[in-house]
Amino acid sequence: MQLRVENLHVSYDRIKALYGLDFVIDKGEIVCIIGANGAGKSTTLRAISRMIPAEKGARMLFEGNDLLDYSADKVVRKLGISHVPEGRRLFGNLTVMENLQLATYARKDHTAIKQDMDLVFSIFPRLKERRTQLSATLSGGEQQMVAVGRAYMTGRKMMLLDEPSMGLAPLMMLGMFDALKEINRAGTTILLVEQNARLALKFAQRGYVIENGRIVLEGKSGDLLHDPEVRKAYLGG
Amino acid sequence: MAFFLQNVINALQWGSFYALIALGYSMVYSILMLFNFTHGDIFMTGAYIGLGVATALLALSGVMGVVVPGWLLLIFTIVLAMMLTSLLGVLVERVGYRPLRDAPRASAAITGLMIGIILEYSNLAILGTRRLNFPTLIETTTYTVGGVFFTNKKILIVGIALLLMLALHLFIQKSRWGMAMRAMSFDYQIVPLMGVSLNVIAPLTFAIGSSLAAAGGILYGMAYPVLDPFMGIVLGWKSFVAAILGGRGSILGAALAGFLLGFIEIFTPMIFPSTFRDLIAYSIILLILTFRPYGFFGQAHSTQLRL
Numbered sequence: 089m090q091l092r093v094e095n096l097h098v099s100y101d102r103i104k105a106l107y108g109l110d111f112v113i114d115k116g117e118i119v120c121i122i123g124a125n126g127a128g129k130s131t132t133l134r135a136i137s138r139m140i141p142a143e144k145g146a147r148m149l150f151e152g153n154d155l156l157d158y159s160a161d162k163v164v165r166k167l168g169i170s171h172v173p174e175g176r177r178l179f180g181n182l183t184v185m186e187n188l189q190l191a192t193y194a195r196k197d198h199t200a201i202k203q204d205m206d207l208v209f210s211i212f213p214r215l216k217e218r219r220t221q222l223s224a225t226l227s228g229g230e231q232q233m234v235a236v237g238r239a240y241m242t243g244r245k246m247m248l249l250d251e252p253s254m255g256l257a258p259l260m261m262l263g264m265f266d267a268l269k270e271i272n273r274a275g276t277t278i279l280l281v282e283q284n285a286r287l288a289l290k291f292a293q294r295g296y297v298i299e300n301g302r303i304v305l306e307g308k309s310g311d312l313l314h315d316p317e318v319r320k321a322y323l324g325g
Numbered sequence: 326m327a328f329f330l331q332n333v334i335n336a337l338q339w340g341s342f343y344a345l346i347a348l349g350y351s352m353v354y355s356i357l358m359l360f361n362f363t364h365g366d367i368f369m370t371g372a373y374i375g376l377g378v379a380t381a382l383l384a385l386s387g388v389m390g391v392v393v394p395g396w397l398l399l400i401f402t403i404v405l406a407m408m409l410t411s412l413l414g415v416l417v418e419r420v421g422y423r424p425l426r427d428a429p430r431a432s433a434a435i436t437g438l439m440i441g442i443i444l445e446y447s448n449l450a451i452l453g454t455r456r457l458n459f460p461t462l463i464e465t466t467t468y469t470v471g472g473v474f475f476t477n478k479k480i481l482i483v484g485i486a487l488l489l490m491l492a493l494h495l496f497i498q499k500s501r502w503g504m505a506m507r508a509m510s511f512d513y514q515i516v517p518l519m520g521v522s523l524n525v526i527a528p529l530t531f532a533i534g535s536s537l538a539a540a541g542g543i544l545y546g547m548a549y550p551v552l553d554p555f556m557g558i559v560l561g562w563k564s565f566v567a568a569i570l571g572g573r574g575s576i577l578g579a580a581l582a583g584f585l586l587g588f589i590e591i592f593t594p595m596i597f598p599s600t601f602r603d604l605i606a607y608s609i610i611l612l613i614l615t616f617r618p619y620g621f622f623g624q625a626h627s628t629q630l631r632l
């Protein structure tokens with residue numbers, strides 16, 4: 089297994105968001121975490137990428153490395169875990185190309201950078217056309233492409249994706265998930281969190297259901313899709 | 326007309342001092358949302374470091390019996406003093422501000438003020454009350470063109486200041502560190518996800534800002550050679566005003582506002598008695614800020630989303 093998370097508790101100041109999560113992800117998998125707004129999905133990803141601290145007692149192992157020993161920038165740089173944050177969070181004052189280049193800030197493997205950039209442009213040809221444009225001026229779908237492309241440029245072992253479907257038109261959404269499939273085929277493990285449960289479960293091989301900071305259900309996507317509880321709570325009956 | 330042009334040169338000279346200092350305030354604000362109130366005293370310390378370096382270089386060339394041309398000494402002085410003062414900036418960030426990165430901004434501001442006072446009084450404690458003179462590296466020559474008098478020093482001061490600003494501009498636009506700084510000014514929370522350590526970019530920003538202040542200090546010392554430990558207070562505050570006027574965090578704005586301040590200060594005494602100078606000048610600026618509270622190029626910070 090590539091990532092093992094045990095006993096993950098996280099609090100924001102006084103508000104407790106996660107109450108002891110346990111889950112594992114194998115190399116090359118596509119796994120999703122689904123749950124309602126405020127369930128703790130984004131918090132889970134932030135804890136893995138070390139943007140927020142985990143409480144004492146948590147264990148997070150990635151390919152044998154204790155994530156708690158790493159700062160957020162080192163998780164990206166040394167371990168190759170990338171994070172597409174909620175709401176894309178592009179650097180709107182930088183061009184598309186600069187957003188992608190900044191993502192390679194810490195990389196020294198110049199030939200690989202070139203290959204990765206080519207891959208990003210082949211998956212998202214639109215970005216090549218728009219590369220000199222300020223990213224703030226792009227459409228929502230294009231911004232999501234930059235966010236995913238940028239994450240791919242930072243690290244390719246595992247990608248954490250926070251609601252990539254948010255705000256996208258249905259067609260855009262499907263295109264985005266095709267692109268993510270391609271990234272996964274190129275060797276990147278994907279951990280996806282989504283409010284759009286149907287979409288996420290169709291895309292992922294396995295899923296976890298999270299409610300109020302606790303995992304309440306887990307299983308193969310197909311099983312979850314047919315689970316009566318899941319259907320009632322997340323798939324509209 | 327000649328009189329007017331002469332004052333334009335004076336205004337550009339003062340503008341150069343203000344702009345070089347204002348850039349440091351602006352850079353730090355843009356990436357850390359922090360008013361670095363130590364900055365005026367970093368300017369002062371930079372001027373003294375420049376004085377020390379220049380004196381040492383002159384003594385060294387005297388001992389070795391070589392005649393080093395003044396312009397070369399000036400370049401060495403500026404470069405060495407910028408490097409040394411940048412270390413001071415890094416130190417201030419490390420011991421003063423980094424521990425307070427997540428603390429209320431007011432605590433950080435007060436810490437900055439205190440470090441500034443410490444710098445002033447360490448200077449007093451070490452060097453005593455005697456006033457030190459900035460050594461003359463370049464002899465003054467006065468030129469007259471069409472009735473306009475100006476000195477080689479003023480041209481040099483403005484020229485060097487503009488050159489440094491151009492270098493800063495290129496650094497920020499072209500280098501990957503500059504790109505990281507621009508990204509940080511937009512949304513610093515996400516920058517670590519790019520594999521960029523804030524603990525590299527923050528000290529780097531302090532280093533650059535401090536080195537520009539040091540250059541400003543040396544240029545100031547060329548024009549007004551008598552240094553004193555409290556010289557950074559008024560110049561620091563005025564440059565801070567320039568940084569705000571330019572638009573919090575706007576580098577271009579800080580530079581332009583620095584020059585505008587120079588112009589307002591030089592030209593008000595042409596109309597009003599000179600004792601009224603700063604009263605009038607800063608009333609004008611207050612008025613401008615009433616109409617443009619974010620300065621020339623500033624925006625309300627819209628990017629401070631929750632995590």
Ligand SMILES: Nc1ncnc2c1ncn2[C@@H]1O[C@H](COP(=O)(O)OP(=O)(O)O)[C@@H](O)[C@H]1O
Nearest residue numbers: 100103105124125126127128129130131631632
């Ligand atoms: N930056 C924050 N500060 C304080 N509380 C937060 C913050 N972000 C999230 N929370 C709280 O943590 C809980 C989990 O939020 P989040 O992980 O964002 O949920 P989800 O991504 O599933 O919608 C919620 O109760 C939310 O209000």
Ligand SMILES: [Mg+2]
Nearest residue numbers: 129130131174
């Ligand atoms: Mg969320």
